[in-house]
Amino acid sequence: MAITVKNPIVEMDGDEMTRIIWKMIKEKLLLPHLAIDLKYYDLGVRHRDETDDRVTIDAANAVKEHGVGVKCATITPNAARVKEYNLKQAWKSPNGTIRSILDGTVFRKPIIVKNIPPAVRSWRKPISIGRHAYGDIYKSVEYKVPNAGKAELVFNPVSGGDKVTLPLHEFKGPGVIMGMHNTEKSITSFARACINYALGEKSDLWFGAKDTISKIYHGFFKEVFDREAEAKKAEFQKFGIRYRYMLIDDAVAQIMKAEGGMLWACMNYDGDVMSDMVASGFGSLGLMTSVLVSPEAKYVYEAAHGTVMRHFYEHQKGNPTSTNSVASIFAWTGALSRRGELDGTPAVVQFARRLETIVVETIEAGTMTKDLAAIAEPKPGKYALTEEFFDTVAKQL
Ligand code: NAP
Ligand code: MG
DSSP: OOEEOOSOEEEEEOOHHHHHHHHHIIIIIITTTEEOOEEEEEOSHHHHHHTTTHHHHHHHHHHHHHSEEEEOOOOOOOHHHHHHTTOSSOOOOHHHHHHHHHTOEEEEEEOOOTTSOOSSTTOOSOOEEEEOOSSGGGGOEEEEEOSSEEEEEEEOOSSSSOOEEEEEEEESSOEEEEEOOOOHHHHHHHHHHHHHHHHHHTOOEEEEEOTTTSTTHHHHHHHHHHHHHHHTHHHHHHHTOOEEEEEHHHHHHHHTTSOOOOEEEEOHHHHHHHHHHHHHHTSOGGGEEEEEEOTTOOEEEEESSOOOHHHHHHHHTTOOOOOOOHHHHHHHHHHHHHHHHHHTOHHHHHHHHHHHHHHHHHHHTTOOOHHHHTTOSSOOSSOOOHHHHHHHHHHHO
16 A cells, blocks of 8 residues: 655656656555655756756756755766767856756765775764855955065945955065855854754764854854854753853764764865765765755755766667665655654654665665675675665565
């Protein structure tokens, strides 16, 4: 008997190899077991082109309405893709469009499998990373100083008040300058999204910055985080989780000795660097999930990897592929269990958890795709093709 999913999930289809995997997930793993209302948006690059990218905006608005979405990887067209797909123009990144409409923060979380050992021995639970996606060096103004001169920082208030001029440096010769900024609105959104995520996952929240050196800039981030966490103190206590502010170097040192299980909130640059370190430390892009969380607690789940173009070209030539579908499957289970929690339908949450357990156990029993077979301990005798992996999981379901 099918399990009923009470409220709709917004489904965003995508491109290339992940589009093929997407169809298999629905046909082999989900639709035989669930009565579900999927609000379908085709974000495949051809349909985005046909609709002048309207479909991406419609999908993001649908997530605002329904609260939960799941997204397949999509092509962000560059010049080569414009030619390949004969597009009207190089449309913007769908993820960027969705992120700016929902004002969300992206969290990445690895899937832990016993026979894929992490590079860091103590990591037994997933480490999630939340990266602030606005400002700092990513929206900075830089200047290469040619010769001796005086550099200043100037602020002109719009509504009265005095102009502020701060001395930056008196150059005796050539050098370099950078001015960067952030906004209270963006930092507050980021802090709230991190707090929502930590409460949703019932995990500790770590935030690291360097407020001992950057007393005002980094200090402001700390101030906002402390204030927002304080406002949710009762909920943190209810779930038995902690908010910790640490100096960024202390956070890095402690992560390498921790067993995991926390959300690590990072300023923009730290998140750029640390998310790649954590991702490769846990093994494979095929095991990395990603979720966009808005300050109003709207969610879009996806795999962290792209459309796996090289495998798709092989597939098109009629060659067998061994593409890892795990992160895409977990995008669906993430959306389903969030839907189930919001709807108060435990059977939906249980179905999602069971599917996750079966996927992990399938790999632990030795059936895995080529990317994992290369790093598994012990190594399996052979690797599974894309569809073979699905069939093994479907049989267990
Ligand atoms: P990619 O799709 O992440 O794949 C890069 C390489 O990583 C693959 O060629 C493959 O290595 C390995 N890989 C990634 N995911 C895998 C999986 N599930 N199973 C097995 N191997 C996996 O990145 P890309 O090829 O550079 O980009 C392709 C397209 O994806 C681009 O058009 C880009 O715009 C788009 N993209 C979309 C998103 C998104 O929608 N969130 C994110 C990133 C990129 P081997 O070839 O060595 O097997
Ligand atoms: Mg990076």
